Amino acid sequence: MSVFTEQQKLTILEDLVAINSVNENEIEVAEYLKKLFAEYGIDSTIVPVTETRVNLVAEIGSGSPVFGISGHMDVVSPGDVSNWSTDPFVLTEKDGKLYGRGANDMKSGLAALAIAMIELKESNSLTKGSVRFMATTGEEVGGAGSKKLYEEGYMDDVDALIVAEPSQDVIVYSHKGSLNFKVTSKGQEAHSAMPHLGYNAIDPLAEFITRVNAEVRDPSRSNETLGELIMNCTIVQGGQQVNSIPEVAAAEFNVRTIPEYDTEEVIAKFNEIAEEINKQKDAKIHVEVTMALPSVFTDGKSELVEIAQDLGEKYFGEKPGTIGSPGVTDGSNFLRSKGDEFPFMMFGPGLTKMAHKIDEYVHKDVYLKFIDLYKEMILAFNQ
Numbered sequence: 001m002s003v004f005t006e007q008q009k010l011t012i013l014e015d016l017v018a019i020n021s022v023n024e025n026e027i028e029v030a031e032y033l034k035k036l037f038a039e040y041g042i043d044s045t046i047v048p049v050t051e052t053r054v055n056l057v058a059e060i061g062s063g064s065p066v067f068g069i070s071g072h073m074d075v076v077s078p079g080d081v082s083n084w085s086t087d088p089f090v091l092t093e094k095d096g097k098l099y100g101r102g103a104n105d106m107k108s109g110l111a112a113l114a115i116a117m118i119e120l121k122e123s124n125s126l127t128k129g130s131v132r133f134m135a136t137t138g139e140e141v142g143g144a145g146s147k148k149l150y151e152e153g154y155m156d157d158v159d160a161l162i163v164a165e166p167s168q169d170v171i172v173y174s175h176k177g178s179l180n181f182k183v184t185s186k187g188q189e190a191h192s193a194m195p196h197l198g199y200n201a202i203d204p205l206a207e208f209i210t211r212v213n214a215e216v217r218d219p220s221r222s223n224e225t226l227g228e229l230i231m232n233c234t235i236v237q238g239g240q241q242v243n244s245i246p247e248v249a250a251a252e253f254n255v256r257t258i259p260e261y262d263t264e265e266v267i268a269k270f271n272e273i274a275e276e277i278n279k280q281k282d283a284k285i286h287v288e289v290t291m292a293l294p295s296v297f298t299d300g301k302s303e304l305v306e307i308a309q310d311l312g313e314k315y316f317g318e319k320p321g322t323i324g325s326p327g328v329t330d331g332s333n334f335l336r337s338k339g340d341e342f343p344f345m346m347f348g349p350g351l352t353k354m355a356h357k358i359d360e361y362v363h364k365d366v367y368l369k370f371i372d373l374y375k376e377m378i379l380a381f382n383q
């Protein structure tokens with residue numbers, strides 16, 4: 001049963017794209033969805049994360065199994081708007097494609113989940129268990145929203161989770177973690193002709209980078225699905241002037257972790273190397289963790305993955321494959337206490353490779369079909 005006409009489904013997506021939620025302002029998206037849910041008698045709760053940023057949680061049905069559905073409300077910056085062929089905040093249809101910032105990542109997924117939930121409620125077709133909709137803030141910048149929901153216990157009784165990130169062609173059931181460091185070295189400024197009067201902050205930092213590159217990477221360890229840990233120094237800053245001994249230097253690192261080589265172990269290694277270098281006279285290296293999202297590993301053998309593959313074939317004519325991915329999702333926070341067998345997947349309208357691009361789009365029919373696919377998937381699981 002369809003509660004909404006095709007035009008109404010498109011209007012909801014259009015309204016969501018029109019709300020500029022570039023790394024902020026998710027509250028307007030949350031309020032829009034809260035109002036939409038309320039029109040169909042679904043209560044929802046705004047869960048504050050900071051003074052200005054919020055999550056939204058809504059639920060239908062009662063008891064278990066609890067089917068978790070989730071999407072983030074923020075989008076990444078459109079960059080230079082003049083590079084876009086259309087206004088990024090006006091959903092524009094061309095040749096069966098819907099263009100706009102978030103059309104792909106991931107307001108189409110978010111809208112499809114919300115609409116699916118309303119239609120399940122209106123048709124009274126959910127006869128067992130419940131569906132918990134969790135819209136998050138700040139996914140693109142560290143996952144503060146999903147962390148908050150996890151900490152407040154919203155995941156405790158959840159039996160399966162779908163994150164509707166763009167991945168229409170392939171089901172992602174595991175992904176790496178992401179860990180950021182800022183490493184600062186303090187020295188003492190001096191004229192470069194009299195370096196003994198100061199201490200060059202770059203020297204110990206250069207040694208630190210060399211050692212981390214050599215000692216943190218470990219090709220002997222890898223995950224069956226996710227492969228090896230990846231580690232890179234991505235930013236280096238230091239010095240003001242060519243004839244001055246620099247007082248401060250800093251380097252940033254991004255690490256993509258795997259369960260066999262996790263966040264804690266990498267942090268310990270960074271600290272250990274810093275401590276050893278700091279034994280040298282005057283070296284002062286400080287390691288700061290600026291983001292830590294754990295990896296998500298599930299075995300991908302759940303009934304939910306099978307249901308999703310069958311539905312993918314039914315709706316799109318081709319059985320979607322399954323993979324582990326190097327990218328992170330809110331699953332990093334949501335699945336902190338779940339085991340390998342937990343039915344998790346990232347599966348949603350749009351293409352993974354299209355995320356964060358200029359002129360991002362989703363195929364109109366894919367967006368519309370995912371609404372029905374989600375309804376069927378939830379009903380097949382909650383039996």
Ligand SMILES: [Zn+2]
Binds near residue numbers: 105106139165
């Ligand atoms: Zn996304």
